[in-house]
Amino acid sequence: MLRFLGLLTANSGVVFLLALVMLQACGTTTQQTKHVNASYTKIWINGKAINLGGDLTFKNLVILEEALQTLQKHAPKSVRSINSINFINNADHFPYNQRAHAFFDDICLYEGSTFYPDGSVTHVEIDLETIWHEVAHAYTYILGYRFLDEWIAIAGNVYQGERYGFYREDYEEKIIAGVVSAYGLMNEKEDVAEWVEEIYSYNRGLGSVFNDPKRIDKSDPRFLKKLELLYKKEFISREIYEKIKPLLR
Ligand SMILES: [Zn+2]
DSSP: OHHHHHHHHSSOHHHHHHHHHHHHHTOOHHHHHSBOOTTOOEEEETTEEEEEEEOOBHHHHHHHHHHHHHHHHHOHHHHHTOOEEEEEOOGGGSOTTOOEEEETTEEEEEOEEEEOTTSOEEEEOOOHHHHHHHHHHHHHHHHOHHHHHHHHHHHOSOOOHHHHHTOOGGGGTSBOTTOSSGGGGSOHHHHHHHHHHHHHHHHTTSSOGGGOGGGBOTTOTHHHHHHHHHHHTTSSOHHHHHHHGGGGO
Protein backbone atom coordinates (compact mmCIF):
# COMPACT_ATOMS: atom_id res chain seq x y z
CA MET A 1 0.00 0.00 0.00
CA LEU A 2 2.86 2.40 0.68
CA ARG A 3 4.15 1.81 -2.80
CA PHE A 4 0.66 2.44 -4.13
CA LEU A 5 0.56 5.81 -2.39
CA GLY A 6 3.97 6.68 -3.77
CA LEU A 7 2.79 5.98 -7.29
CA LEU A 8 -0.35 8.00 -6.80
CA THR A 9 1.58 11.14 -6.05
CA ALA A 10 3.57 10.82 -9.29
CA ASN A 11 2.56 13.09 -12.12
CA SER A 12 1.66 10.73 -14.94
CA GLY A 13 -1.49 9.16 -16.30
CA VAL A 14 0.39 5.98 -17.17
CA VAL A 15 1.71 5.62 -13.66
CA PHE A 16 -1.81 6.19 -12.45
CA LEU A 17 -3.10 3.29 -14.49
CA LEU A 18 -0.37 1.11 -13.01
CA ALA A 19 -1.47 2.16 -9.55
CA LEU A 20 -5.04 1.19 -10.35
CA VAL A 21 -3.96 -2.23 -11.58
CA MET A 22 -2.00 -2.71 -8.37
CA LEU A 23 -5.01 -1.71 -6.31
CA GLN A 24 -7.17 -4.22 -8.12
CA ALA A 25 -4.54 -6.91 -7.69
CA CYS A 26 -4.60 -6.51 -3.92
CA GLY A 27 -8.20 -5.30 -3.83
CA THR A 28 -10.44 -7.29 -1.62
CA THR A 29 -13.49 -5.36 -0.49
CA THR A 30 -11.91 -4.88 2.91
CA GLN A 31 -8.90 -3.23 1.26
CA GLN A 32 -11.17 -0.96 -0.77
CA THR A 33 -13.02 0.37 2.24
CA LYS A 34 -9.74 1.13 3.99
CA HIS A 35 -8.96 4.78 4.28
CA VAL A 36 -6.27 6.64 2.48
CA ASN A 37 -3.34 7.83 4.55
CA ALA A 38 -4.15 11.24 5.99
CA SER A 39 -0.83 12.61 4.71
CA TYR A 40 -1.98 11.96 1.15
CA THR A 41 -3.68 15.20 0.21
CA LYS A 42 -3.36 15.71 -3.54
CA ILE A 43 -4.34 13.99 -6.75
CA TRP A 44 -2.42 14.86 -9.90
CA ILE A 45 -4.23 14.97 -13.22
CA ASN A 46 -1.86 15.84 -16.06
CA GLY A 47 0.21 18.29 -14.09
CA LYS A 48 -2.69 19.85 -12.22
CA ALA A 49 -2.76 19.21 -8.47
CA ILE A 50 -6.18 18.92 -6.88
CA ASN A 51 -6.30 19.06 -3.07
CA LEU A 52 -8.21 16.26 -1.39
CA GLY A 53 -9.71 16.58 2.05
CA GLY A 54 -11.94 14.79 4.50
CA ASP A 55 -12.62 11.11 4.82
CA LEU A 56 -11.31 9.43 1.68
CA THR A 57 -11.61 5.67 1.15
CA PHE A 58 -9.69 3.72 -1.49
CA LYS A 59 -12.99 2.87 -3.14
CA ASN A 60 -13.77 6.56 -3.59
CA LEU A 61 -10.23 7.34 -4.69
CA VAL A 62 -10.67 4.86 -7.56
CA ILE A 63 -14.05 6.42 -8.49
CA LEU A 64 -12.57 9.92 -8.36
CA GLU A 65 -9.64 8.85 -10.49
CA GLU A 66 -11.91 7.46 -13.21
CA ALA A 67 -14.24 10.48 -13.17
CA LEU A 68 -11.35 12.93 -13.50
CA GLN A 69 -9.39 10.95 -16.10
CA THR A 70 -12.53 10.85 -18.28
CA LEU A 71 -12.90 14.61 -17.96
CA GLN A 72 -9.19 15.11 -18.59
CA LYS A 73 -9.65 13.30 -21.90
CA HIS A 74 -12.87 15.03 -23.00
CA ALA A 75 -12.95 18.35 -21.12
CA PRO A 76 -9.50 19.23 -19.72
CA LYS A 77 -10.47 22.83 -18.95
CA SER A 78 -13.16 21.60 -16.57
CA VAL A 79 -10.56 19.63 -14.60
CA ARG A 80 -8.40 22.74 -14.33
CA SER A 81 -11.35 24.59 -12.79
CA ILE A 82 -11.17 22.50 -9.59
CA ASN A 83 -9.01 23.40 -6.62
CA SER A 84 -10.19 20.93 -4.00
CA ILE A 85 -12.48 17.96 -3.44
CA ASN A 86 -13.65 17.17 0.08
CA PHE A 87 -15.11 13.86 1.18
CA ILE A 88 -17.64 14.52 3.91
CA ASN A 89 -19.35 11.87 6.04
CA ASN A 90 -21.44 14.32 8.06
CA ALA A 91 -24.80 15.07 6.44
CA ASP A 92 -25.13 18.24 8.55
CA HIS A 93 -22.48 19.81 6.34
CA PHE A 94 -25.08 20.02 3.56
CA PRO A 95 -28.35 21.94 3.36
CA TYR A 96 -31.54 19.84 3.33
CA ASN A 97 -31.68 17.20 0.59
CA GLN A 98 -28.29 18.16 -0.84
CA ARG A 99 -25.62 15.45 -1.02
CA ALA A 100 -22.91 17.33 -2.88
CA HIS A 101 -22.11 20.88 -3.86
CA ALA A 102 -19.57 23.03 -5.60
CA PHE A 103 -18.66 26.50 -4.41
CA PHE A 104 -16.44 28.09 -7.04
CA ASP A 105 -13.47 25.71 -7.29
CA ASP A 106 -14.19 23.69 -4.14
CA ILE A 107 -16.32 20.55 -4.30
CA CYS A 108 -17.85 18.66 -1.36
CA LEU A 109 -19.16 15.11 -1.72
CA TYR A 110 -21.21 13.26 0.90
CA GLU A 111 -21.11 9.60 1.74
CA GLY A 112 -22.85 8.04 4.72
CA SER A 113 -26.01 6.69 6.27
CA THR A 114 -28.94 8.66 7.60
CA PHE A 115 -31.05 6.97 10.29
CA TYR A 116 -34.65 8.14 10.59
CA PRO A 117 -36.89 7.94 13.70
CA ASP A 118 -39.17 5.43 11.92
CA GLY A 119 -36.25 3.01 11.68
CA SER A 120 -35.54 3.50 7.98
CA VAL A 121 -32.01 4.11 6.73
CA THR A 122 -30.81 5.71 3.54
CA HIS A 123 -27.26 5.21 2.42
CA VAL A 124 -25.61 7.64 0.03
CA GLU A 125 -22.48 6.64 -1.87
CA ILE A 126 -20.23 8.76 -4.02
CA ASP A 127 -20.52 7.87 -7.69
CA LEU A 128 -19.12 8.96 -11.06
CA GLU A 129 -22.31 10.81 -11.96
CA THR A 130 -22.15 13.06 -8.90
CA ILE A 131 -18.53 13.98 -9.57
CA TRP A 132 -19.24 14.88 -13.21
CA HIS A 133 -22.23 16.94 -12.06
CA GLU A 134 -20.21 18.91 -9.49
CA VAL A 135 -17.24 19.51 -11.79
CA ALA A 136 -19.71 20.97 -14.30
CA HIS A 137 -20.80 23.43 -11.59
CA ALA A 138 -17.19 24.40 -10.82
CA TYR A 139 -16.44 24.92 -14.52
CA THR A 140 -19.64 26.97 -14.92
CA TYR A 141 -18.35 29.32 -12.20
CA ILE A 142 -15.15 29.81 -14.22
CA LEU A 143 -17.05 30.48 -17.47
CA GLY A 144 -19.34 32.90 -15.65
CA TYR A 145 -22.38 34.83 -16.80
CA ARG A 146 -21.39 35.16 -20.43
CA PHE A 147 -21.86 31.42 -20.74
CA LEU A 148 -24.99 31.31 -18.57
CA ASP A 149 -26.58 34.15 -20.56
CA GLU A 150 -26.02 32.18 -23.76
CA TRP A 151 -27.50 29.11 -22.10
CA ILE A 152 -30.57 30.97 -20.85
CA ALA A 153 -31.09 32.51 -24.29
CA ILE A 154 -31.51 28.96 -25.60
CA ALA A 155 -33.39 27.56 -22.59
CA GLY A 156 -36.09 30.21 -22.42
CA ASN A 157 -38.40 30.69 -19.48
CA VAL A 158 -38.50 27.12 -18.11
CA TYR A 159 -36.90 27.32 -14.68
CA GLN A 160 -39.17 26.85 -11.69
CA GLY A 161 -36.91 27.46 -8.72
CA GLU A 162 -36.09 25.19 -5.82
CA ARG A 163 -39.68 24.60 -4.73
CA TYR A 164 -40.84 22.89 -7.90
CA GLY A 165 -37.66 21.42 -9.32
CA PHE A 166 -38.01 18.12 -7.48
CA TYR A 167 -41.69 17.44 -8.15
CA ARG A 168 -42.09 16.56 -11.76
CA GLU A 169 -42.71 12.83 -12.00
CA ASP A 170 -44.42 13.31 -15.35
CA TYR A 171 -41.12 14.57 -16.65
CA GLU A 172 -39.51 11.17 -16.35
CA GLU A 173 -41.82 9.77 -19.05
CA LYS A 174 -41.32 12.44 -21.67
CA ILE A 175 -38.15 14.50 -21.87
CA ILE A 176 -39.29 17.95 -22.93
CA ALA A 177 -38.37 21.64 -23.00
CA GLY A 178 -34.68 21.05 -23.70
CA VAL A 179 -34.11 19.91 -20.11
CA VAL A 180 -32.79 16.38 -19.52
CA SER A 181 -34.15 15.81 -15.99
CA ALA A 182 -36.80 17.23 -13.68
CA TYR A 183 -34.03 18.43 -11.38
CA GLY A 184 -32.67 20.52 -14.24
CA LEU A 185 -35.89 22.53 -14.21
CA MET A 186 -34.74 24.15 -10.97
CA ASN A 187 -32.40 26.71 -12.53
CA GLU A 188 -29.89 27.18 -15.34
CA LYS A 189 -26.90 25.96 -13.28
CA GLU A 190 -28.59 22.67 -12.38
CA ASP A 191 -29.76 22.33 -15.98
CA VAL A 192 -26.16 22.59 -17.22
CA ALA A 193 -24.86 20.14 -14.58
CA GLU A 194 -27.64 17.62 -15.32
CA TRP A 195 -26.85 17.79 -19.02
CA VAL A 196 -23.15 17.14 -18.39
CA GLU A 197 -23.97 14.30 -15.97
CA GLU A 198 -26.37 12.61 -18.42
CA ILE A 199 -23.89 12.91 -21.30
CA TYR A 200 -20.95 11.41 -19.40
CA SER A 201 -23.18 8.70 -17.92
CA TYR A 202 -24.27 7.72 -21.42
CA ASN A 203 -20.67 7.74 -22.62
CA ARG A 204 -19.73 5.39 -19.76
CA GLY A 205 -22.67 3.01 -20.36
CA LEU A 206 -24.51 4.03 -17.18
CA GLY A 207 -28.17 5.00 -16.82
CA SER A 208 -28.96 8.10 -18.90
CA VAL A 209 -31.83 9.68 -20.82
CA PHE A 210 -29.71 9.26 -23.94
CA ASN A 211 -30.06 5.47 -23.63
CA ASP A 212 -33.73 5.93 -24.51
CA PRO A 213 -33.82 8.77 -27.05
CA LYS A 214 -37.43 7.94 -28.01
CA ARG A 215 -38.46 9.71 -24.80
CA ILE A 216 -36.80 12.94 -25.92
CA ASP A 217 -38.97 15.50 -27.70
CA LYS A 218 -36.73 15.94 -30.75
CA SER A 219 -39.07 18.47 -32.34
CA ASP A 220 -37.70 20.92 -29.74
CA PRO A 221 -34.54 22.55 -31.18
CA ARG A 222 -33.26 23.44 -27.70
CA PHE A 223 -31.82 19.96 -27.16
CA LEU A 224 -29.46 20.22 -30.11
CA LYS A 225 -28.63 23.86 -29.36
CA LYS A 226 -27.66 23.07 -25.77
CA LEU A 227 -25.49 20.17 -26.90
CA GLU A 228 -23.75 22.49 -29.38
CA LEU A 229 -23.14 25.12 -26.70
CA LEU A 230 -21.69 22.52 -24.32
CA TYR A 231 -19.33 21.46 -27.09
CA LYS A 232 -18.41 25.05 -27.98
CA LYS A 233 -17.62 25.83 -24.31
CA GLU A 234 -15.55 22.62 -24.00
CA PHE A 235 -17.69 20.74 -21.50
CA ILE A 236 -17.45 17.83 -23.95
CA SER A 237 -15.07 16.70 -26.70
CA ARG A 238 -15.91 16.47 -30.39
CA GLU A 239 -15.97 12.68 -29.99
CA ILE A 240 -18.73 12.83 -27.39
CA TYR A 241 -20.58 15.58 -29.25
CA GLU A 242 -20.70 13.39 -32.38
CA LYS A 243 -21.96 10.49 -30.27
CA ILE A 244 -24.90 12.40 -28.76
CA LYS A 245 -25.89 14.52 -31.78
CA PRO A 246 -27.63 11.72 -33.77
CA LEU A 247 -29.78 10.93 -30.72
CA LEU A 248 -31.29 14.42 -30.82
CA ARG A 249 -32.24 14.52 -34.50
ZN1 LIG B 1 -26.17 20.52 -8.76
